[in-house]
Amino acid sequence: SHPGGLLFTKFGGSQTSLLDLAFLDSFGRLHDRGKEVSKSTKFLTKLFPNRLTIHMPQDEALLASWKHQLDQDAETLKMKGNLNLLQTVLGRSGMDCEGLETLRIKDQTLTNESAEKVVGWALSHHLILNPEAGSRSRLVLSCESIQYNVTILQAIQNESKSLKKSLKDVVTENEFEKRLLADVIPPSDIGVAFDDIGALENVKDTLDLVMLPLQRPELFCKGQLTKPCKGILLFGPPGTGKTMLAKAVATEAGANFINISMSGITSKWFGEGEKYVKAVFSRASKVAPSVVFVDEFHCAYPSSLINAEMVNWDGLRTKDTERILVLAATNRPFNLDEAVIRRLPWRLMVNLPDAANRAKILKVILAKEELSPYVDFDAVASMTEGYSGSDLKNLCVTAAHRPIKEILEREKKEQAAALAESKPPPSLCRSADIRPLNMVDFRYAHQQVCASVSSESVNMTELLQWNELYGEGGSRRKKALSYFM
Numbered sequence: 001s002h003p004g005g006l007l008f009t010k011f012g013g014s015q016t017s018l019l020d021l022a023f024l025d026s027f028g029r030l031h032d033r034g035k036e037v038s039k040s041t042k043f044l045t046k047l048f049p050n051r052l053t054i055h056m057p058q059d060e061a062l063l064a065s066w067k068h069q070l071d072q073d074a075e076t077l078k079m080k081g082n083l084n085l086l087q088t089v090l091g092r093s094g095m096d097c098e099g100l101e102t103l104r105i106k107d108q109t110l111t112n113e114s115a116e117k118v119v120g121w122a123l124s125h126h127l128i129l130n131p132e133a134g135s136r137s138r139l140v141l142s143c144e145s146i147q148y149n150v151t152i153l154q155a156i157q158n159e160s161k162s163l164k165k166s167l168k169d170v171v172t173e174n175e176f177e178k179r180l181l182a183d184v185i186p187p188s189d190i191g192v193a194f195d196d197i198g199a200l201e202n203v204k205d206t207l208d209l210v211m212l213p214l215q216r217p218e219l220f221c222k223g224q225l226t227k228p229c230k231g232i233l234l235f236g237p238p239g240t241g242k243t244m245l246a247k248a249v250a251t252e253a254g255a256n257f258i259n260i261s262m263s264g265i266t267s268k269w270f271g272e273g274e275k276y277v278k279a280v281f282s283r284a285s286k287v288a289p290s291v292v293f294v295d296e297f298h299c300a301y302p303s304s305l306i307n308a309e310m311v312n313w314d315g316l317r318t319k320d321t322e323r324i325l326v327l328a329a330t331n332r333p334f335n336l337d338e339a340v341i342r343r344l345p346w347r348l349m350v351n352l353p354d355a356a357n358r359a360k361i362l363k364v365i366l367a368k369e370e371l372s373p374y375v376d377f378d379a380v381a382s383m384t385e386g387y388s389g390s391d392l393k394n395l396c397v398t399a400a401h402r403p404i405k406e407i408l409e410r411e412k413k414e415q416a417a418a419l420a421e422s423k424p425p426p427s428l429c430r431s432a433d434i435r436p437l438n439m440v441d442f443r444y445a446h447q448q449v450c451a452s453v454s455s456e457s458v459n460m461t462e463l464l465q466w467n468e469l470y471g472e473g474g475s476r477r478k479k480a481l482s483y484f485m
Contacts, residue, residue, distance in 0.1 A: 197244055197364070233348070353387075
């Protein structure tokens with residue numbers, strides 16, 4: 001094969017980047033290119049001080065043959081890389097595959113994550129067909145099962161790519177809609193579902209009902225009283241999961257997710273805010289079903305912007321049959337105008353979790369971590385009174401870093417001792433050497449991470465009072481002034 005072909009495929013560049021080597025002069029600089037030398041080119045220059053200039057064939061037939069050889073080399077290396085990755089994942093999991101070397105996976109490049117998915121699916125399929133296979137010391141998967149699940153993976157990836165392409169192909173009417181292209185996230189790319197939220201069962205049950213028109217619109221087309229809800233307000237202290245809930249609604253409903261910030265809208269030039277709001281709803285209508293998430297909803301904005309939003313929310317610019325749901329989130333609902341509150345018929349408080357819900361959140365956060373059998377979720381939950389979901393995540397991250405710090409400190413001492421004794425430095429630790437998390441780690445993290453919200457703060461008191469007046473489940477009874485002072 002052509003020497004340039006092997007170099008090109010091995011280092012993963014394009015044909016153009018391969019030919020960058022041909023333009024290196026004797027001083028190691030690009031001769032005819034008006035760009036800087038890449039790191040890989042500098043590395044190759046140092047690694048191979050003696051260089052040969054390789055020119056592409058000038059003859060069209062030879063050039064076509066040369067390019068064909070490059071493509072073949074790239075395909076061969078891609079297949080070898082995929083097989084090696086699958087073999088590594090199988091070996092790491094204590095499994096084998098008969099005839100794995102006969103597979104020809106050339107249409108896609110597997111990553112470690114996708115290879116683990118393929119092997120996991122193949123294992124599940126194998127155990128369903130052979131229930132007694134689980135008792136064997138080493139499982140042997142069939143080559144057909146691996147090939148079948150590679151095909152499934154490719155179909156899923158192609159579907160995701162086609163969905164992204166279809167979103168980009170939607171006609172945009174103006175510059176404001178073009179700016180929103182990057183803000184539309186398909187449901188397959190959101191990555192958050194209700195199962196990823198370890199608490200808030202009452203809120204999730206309510207959202208399940210509210211998002212039903214996005215999933216089953218045919219059930220809500222009869223009569224006037226069953227018209228779908230167009231607006232939901234999520235309010236509560238920071239870090240309690242309001243944004244995660246909005247993303248989970250879009251995922252569960254199979255709707256596109258559009259995330260906008262009120263601070264970003266109010267920072268526009270005069271008159272642009274109204275056009276931007278109109279573009280948001282126009283874009284949401286074109287990619288329906290869609291969930292429009294408005295963060296920082298408590299930000300102050302002019303009355304003209306309020307009128308623009310009210311026109312869209314009242315359905316003057318949209319049809320009742322269009323599947324659009326507006327989810328607004330705020331930490332200060334008491335700053336909202338009553339006209340805005342009226343357009344958000346569902347007002348759900350996302351409060352700080354109690355001990356039982358904190359234990360659920362901890363189980364979700366630590367689901368993929370290696371834990372000591374003596375880790376007590378209830379004990380950790382009881383010591384974190386007043387912590388939000390975000391605080392619990394920070395607590396777990398701090399605890400997870402402690403075993404790594406221990407390894408680094410031990411390596412530093414061992415290297416210093418080896419240097420003092422004129423011995424070669426010891427080998428570095430690997431991820432397998434990291435010990436499981438234990439209760440000492442969580443007690444240490446509890447001393448480092450405190451609650452970000454005080455349950456006795458003025459803001460928290462105002463939130464509870466506002467929930468009693470306007471939220472779901474509140475008393476709705478305002479305190480009447482006494483006739484006698």
